[in-house]
Amino acid sequence: MNKPSILKPHFTMRFNAAWLVLAFIACLSISGAQAADDPLPSWNDGPAKQAILAFVKETTTPGSPKFVPPAERIATFDQDGTLWVEHPVYSQVVYCLERVPAVVKAKPELASQEPFKTVMSGDREAIAKLSMDQLLKIVAATLTGMDVDAFNAEAEQWLSTAKNARWDQLYTDLTYLPMQEVMEYLRANGYKTYIVTGGGQDFVRVYSERVYGVPREQVVGTAGETKYGYRKDGTPFLTKEPKLLLDNNDAGKPEGIHLMIGRRPYAAFGNSTGDRQMLEYTKAGDGARLSMMLLHDDAKREYAYGPAQGLPDTKVGTLTQALYDEAQKQGWIVISMKTDWNRIFAFEEGQD
Amino acid sequence: MNKPSILKPHFTMRFNAAWLVLAFIACLSISGAQAADDPLPSWNDGPAKQAILAFVKETTTPGSPKFVPPAERIATFDQDGTLWVEHPVYSQVVYCLERVPAVVKAKPELASQEPFKTVMSGDREAIAKLSMDQLLKIVAATLTGMDVDAFNAEAEQWLSTAKNARWDQLYTDLTYLPMQEVMEYLRANGYKTYIVTGGGQDFVRVYSERVYGVPREQVVGTAGETKYGYRKDGTPFLTKEPKLLLDNNDAGKPEGIHLMIGRRPYAAFGNSTGDRQMLEYTKAGDGARLSMMLLHDDAKREYAYGPAQGLPDTKVGTLTQALYDEAQKQGWIVISMKTDWNRIFAFEEGQD
Numbered sequence: 001m002n003k004p005s006i007l008k009p010h011f012t013m014r015f016n017a018a019w020l021v022l023a024f025i026a027c028l029s030i031s032g033a034q035a036a037d038d039p040l041p042s043w044n045d046g047p048a049k050q051a052i053l054a055f056v057k058e059t060t061t062p063g064s065p066k067f068v069p070p071a072e073r074i075a076t077f078d079q080d081g082t083l084w085v086e087h088p089v090y091s092q093v094v095y096c097l098e099r100v101p102a103v104v105k106a107k108p109e110l111a112s113q114e115p116f117k118t119v120m121s122g123d124r125e126a127i128a129k130l131s132m133d134q135l136l137k138i139v140a141a142t143l144t145g146m147d148v149d150a151f152n153a154e155a156e157q158w159l160s161t162a163k164n165a166r167w168d169q170l171y172t173d174l175t176y177l178p179m180q181e182v183m184e185y186l187r188a189n190g191y192k193t194y195i196v197t198g199g200g201q202d203f204v205r206v207y208s209e210r211v212y213g214v215p216r217e218q219v220v221g222t223a224g225e226t227k228y229g230y231r232k233d234g235t236p237f238l239t240k241e242p243k244l245l246l247d248n249n250d251a252g253k254p255e256g257i258h259l260m261i262g263r264r265p266y267a268a269f270g271n272s273t274g275d276r277q278m279l280e281y282t283k284a285g286d287g288a289r290l291s292m293m294l295l296h297d298d299a300k301r302e303y304a305y306g307p308a309q310g311l312p313d314t315k316v317g318t319l320t321q322a323l324y325d326e327a328q329k330q331g332w333i334v335i336s337m338k339t340d341w342n343r344i345f346a347f348e349e350g351q352d
Numbered sequence: 353m354n355k356p357s358i359l360k361p362h363f364t365m366r367f368n369a370a371w372l373v374l375a376f377i378a379c380l381s382i383s384g385a386q387a388a389d390d391p392l393p394s395w396n397d398g399p400a401k402q403a404i405l406a407f408v409k410e411t412t413t414p415g416s417p418k419f420v421p422p423a424e425r426i427a428t429f430d431q432d433g434t435l436w437v438e439h440p441v442y443s444q445v446v447y448c449l450e451r452v453p454a455v456v457k458a459k460p461e462l463a464s465q466e467p468f469k470t471v472m473s474g475d476r477e478a479i480a481k482l483s484m485d486q487l488l489k490i491v492a493a494t495l496t497g498m499d500v501d502a503f504n505a506e507a508e509q510w511l512s513t514a515k516n517a518r519w520d521q522l523y524t525d526l527t528y529l530p531m532q533e534v535m536e537y538l539r540a541n542g543y544k545t546y547i548v549t550g551g552g553q554d555f556v557r558v559y560s561e562r563v564y565g566v567p568r569e570q571v572v573g574t575a576g577e578t579k580y581g582y583r584k585d586g587t588p589f590l591t592k593e594p595k596l597l598l599d600n601n602d603a604g605k606p607e608g609i610h611l612m613i614g615r616r617p618y619a620a621f622g623n624s625t626g627d628r629q630m631l632e633y634t635k636a637g638d639g640a641r642l643s644m645m646l647l648h649d650d651a652k653r654e655y656a657y658g659p660a661q662g663l664p665d666t667k668v669g670t671l672t673q674a675l676y677d678e679a680q681k682q683g684w685i686v687i688s689m690k691t692d693w694n695r696i697f698a699f700e701e702g703q704d
Contacts, residue, residue, distance in 0.1 A: 071567055148610060192569075205614045215423055216614035217544075226610050228603035228629055236632050238610050245597070245611070251580035258500060258578050258590050259597070260612060262557045262568035277580055280588050 039185040042178040042343040048292065048335045052182060055290040059266060060189045066288040068266055070190040075267040076220075076257060076278060077183065079197040079204060082271045082294055083212065085164070085174040087303040092199050093135065094171075095158055097127065099142040110141070143200060144224060144242040151240055155206045169347055172211045178341045179269070179294075183212060186267065194265075196257060197221045198249040198274050202240070220260040222248040253278035266290065272306075272318050276326065283330055291332040295319060298338040391537040394530040394695040400644070401692065403685045404534060407642040411618060412541045418640040420618055422542040427619040428572075428609060428630060429535065431549035431556060434623045434646055435564065437516070437526040439655040444551050445487065446523075447510055449479065451494040462493070495552060496576060496594040503592055507558045521699055524563045530693045531621070531646075535564060538619065546617075548609060549573045550601040550626050554592070572612040574600040605630035618642065624658075624670050628678065635682055643684040647671060650690040 043049040059068040080086035100119040103110065110116040115134035118126050130138075143151070164171055183193045195214050197204055201221030208214040223246045226238040248256045254277050257265065267290040268275075268282035279291040296319070297304050297311060307313045308324035327334055337344070395401040411420040432438035452471040455462065462468040467486035470478050482490075495503070516523055535545045547566050549556055553573030560566040575598045578590040600608045606629050609617065619642040620627075620634035631643040648671070649656050649663060656663050658671035679686050689696070 071561065074569075201611075202614070209423065217426075217612070219614065223611055226607050228606050228633070236606070236629065236636050238606060238633075254580050254588070254590060255578050259553075259575055260569070262554070262571065277588065281580070281590075284588050 039188070040178065040181045042181055042341055044340055044342050046340055048333055048340045051290065051292070051333045052185070055267060055288055056185065056189050058288050068287065072263060072266070073186075073189075073191040074194065074261060074263050074265045075183075075186045075191045076194045076196040076261075076265045076269070076282070077179070078253075078270040078272075078275045078278070079195050079199055081296065082269050082275070083175055083179050083195070084171070085302065087296070087305060090199065091164075091171040091174075092203050094162070095155065095203070096135075096138050096142040098158065098162065099154070100138065103141050116141070140242040143203070144240040146240055148202065148226060148238045148240060151202060152206055155203055159207050167345075167347075169345075172207050173347055174345065175211060176341070177343055177346045180212070180346075182269070183214070187213070191267070192218065194218045194220060194257075194261060196248065196253055196268075196278060198252075201246075201248070220248060220256045222246060222252075249274040251277045254281040257281070268292070269294070271296070273320055273323055276323055279327075279332055280330065283332060291327075291330070292335055293319065293323075293327050293332050294335045295324075295337060297336055298341075298344075301344050302337060391540070392530065392533050394533055394693055396692055396694050398692055400685055400687045403642065403644070404537070407619060407640055408537065408541050410640050420639065424615060424618070425538075425541075425543040426546065426613060426615050426617045427535075427538045427543045428546045428548040428613075428617045428621070428634070429531070430605075430622040430624075430627045430630070431547050431551055433648065434621050434627070435527055435531050435547070436523070437654065439648070439657060442551065443516075443523040443526075444555050446514070447507065447555070448487075448490050448494040450510065450514065451506070452490065455493050468493070492594040495555070496592045498592055500554065500578060500590045500592060503554060504558055507555055511559055519697075519699075521697075524559050525699055526697065527563060528693070529695055529698045532564065532698070534621070535566070539565070543619070544570065546570045546572060546609075546613060548600065548605055548620075548630060550604075553598075553600070572600060572608045574598060574604075601626040603629045606633040609633070620644070621646070623648070625672055625675055628675055631679075631684055632682065635684060643679075643682070644687055645671065645675075645679050645684050646687045647676075647689060649688055650693075650696075653696050654689060 040049055040052065043052075058064050058066045059073070061067065077083055080090050084091070097119055100116055104116055104120060111120060115130050115137055118130065118134075119138065146154075159170070159172055162171060163169060164174055167174065187193055193212075193214055195204060195208055195212065195218065197219070199221050201219055201223040204221050205216040205219045208216060208219045222244070225241040225243045225245045227241050228236060228238055230236055246252060246256050246259070250273070253275065257263075257278065264285045265278075265282045266285070266288065268278050269292045270276075270279050271294040275293070279293065283289050283291040295308065296302060296306060304311050305313070306319035308319045308321050324334070326332075335341075343349075392401055392404065395404075410416050410418045411425070413419065429435055432442050436443075449471055452468055456468055456472060463472060467482050467489055470482065470486075471490065498506075511522070511524055514523060515521060516526055519526065539545055545564075545566055547556060547560055547564065547570065549571070551573050553571055553575040556573050557568040557571045560568060560571045574596070577593040577595045577597045579593050580588060580590055582588055598604065598608050598611065602625070605627065609615075609630065616637045617630075617634045618637070618640065620630050621644045622628075622631050623646040627645070631645065635641050635643040647660065648654060648658060657665070659665045660671045660673050660676035676686070678684075687693075695701075
């Protein structure tokens with residue numbers, strides 16, 4: 001960082017040891033104050049951090065040619081792989097698989113039917129080989145056909161106890177501290193932060209407020225239909241139906257943003273091909289627009305995956321070479337987890 | 353209203369003429385202050401006004417057994433017939449009919465096809481007899497097949513110039529002042545106010561912020577799909593498609609609320625059979641819930657319609673006898689426009 005210019009006049013004065021000591025103390029206390037005032041302490045200085053700071057400054061400083069009125073300040077964040085760990089498997093898929101025994105208990109005839117039979121066998125290798133169609137059957141069986149309040153209670157229960165194997169932490173603690181800082185910093189500057197996820201809208205809403213400070217109504221996700229009906233006592237309730245209403249991936253992201261928000265974001269954050277259209281759509285707006293893409297290139301502290309820069313391809317969150325090239329061409333900013341973040345999780349100690 | 357108790361000690365002092373004059377002046381200035389503090393000055397005192405005041409007090413006073421945390425304070429308002437005039441025809445239908453000449457100019461082959469031929473004839477009686485299917489054809493032709501930004505610009509242009517015949521006012525000035533006061537009062541007490549309308553979501557979003565103080569993202573309405581695509585220069589854009597995604601009427605209202613907000617409202621306001629499920633769903637929640645229904649019973653200042661209480665039936669905004677009976681049974685509060693409102697529009701002088 002450049003030293004604050006306020007110190008420069010001192011050095012034009014006659015040099016002596018006392019001045020040197022005073023200047024040294026001043027530097028110490030000012031850099032201490034800078035650290036305390038730094039809204040992004042988990043970010044190393046570099047183009048990614050500078051892009052965020054510059055964007056906020058130019059869109060929120062009154063009189064700036066790129067000033068954005070508060071009502072229009074919208075920032076959208078993909079979740080899996082952008083706000084929290086997605087590798088080697090999405091947390092919501094783990095949730096669905098772990099709910100299978102309860103579903104089979106309620107409908108014993110499923111025990112002998114695939115893909116439920118494989119899941120009940122506990123054979124990890126066989127489960128990992130389930131096809132997308134089979135996974136969708138599991139998703140439909142475990143996430144639909146129930147009252148929305150019952151769904152919320154079950155998801156809440158799982159999220160408050162289930163832990164990730166690698167870190168032995170709750171899934172909701174596997175959020176990236178640097179991204180939490182960006183959300184907080186944007187909100188402190190009048191931005192409404194939205195999660196725009198390919199994951200299930202109802203699932204993410206269960207914890208979005210507690211984990212990210214994002215209220216339920218600011219979660220846009222893949223959503224099924226619900227059906228209004230009445231219990232025997234006449235009380236109305238909503239049932240989750242196995243019919244897809246909004247596939248919030250790829251082009252579905254800007255379409256979902258139009259449906260649920262009705263404004264083009266000024267800033268968008270993603271990490272994979274499923275976020276491409278959201279990043280394009282955001283960056284194509286007029287004025288200052290910030291599109292950022294997280295590169296998972298830190299095998300030691302988290303994971304390294306995606307074929308960009310020679311990293312191995314995986315099934316989840318693919319940042320392809322084509323997407324990486326588009327980022328360069330369109331002026332999106334690539335965030336290197338390895339280089340740009342000095343700390344990844346809140347439960348870990350910071351490192352410089 | 354009770355006089356403030358602070359005055360009482362004065363009357364225990366020795367009575368004399370000077371005290372009487374002082375007390376009289378104090379009463380005058382205090383009742384002036386009370387009028388200024390009334391959050392609902394266009395409402396006459398009565399059960400409807402009292403229900404609103406009591407609801408806000410018991411849900412927002414810390415320590416109240418029915419206190420609602422700020423994040424959960426959601427209030428939903430139907431628009432047509434609840435927030436603004438819907439009789440004798442919805443403003444958006446007028447908009448669609450008035451856009452027909454431009455559509456026919458762009459596609460001249462439509463001039464000889466029904467229902468466009470009838471609309472172009474200008475024959476008001478024939479237009480009034482168009483079937484629902486024919487009206488939907490007009491809606492599809494005038495509201496879809498265009499870029500969302502072009503749609504916004506056209507709707508904005510119409511709304512800033514088109515006037516209602518009876519009052520010679522812009523449609524956006526035909527909003528009910530007492531309902532504006534309720535929205536403002538709820539917001540001042542930490543409620544997020546949403547419009548939940550059977551009308552077109554994109555159409556209402558054009559003016560919701562300016563007219564009601566409701567941001568675009570807090571409008572839930574009937575919505576079609578959009579389609580993400582690219583212009584010849586590679587710029588991405590969204591096109592409004594003629595395919596219905598969310599029919600935000602009847603059971604579609606609680607379903608739309610779940611999709612777009614994800615929380616059950618604590619207060620809901622409607623006026624017709626299309627609002628029944630929203631009012632039911634709101635009232636069925638636990639704690640304090642307020643469901644209110646506006647009865648159009650003021651033929652002189654606005655309109656009187658709906659078969660409840662012997663008013664004539666109409667095509668729009670029907671408050672049926674069955675709905676009126678359900679209101680009584682479920683504890684919804686019926687607002688009588690004639691009795692409860694001392695003023696209807698901001699452009700008119702107040703009357704007591």
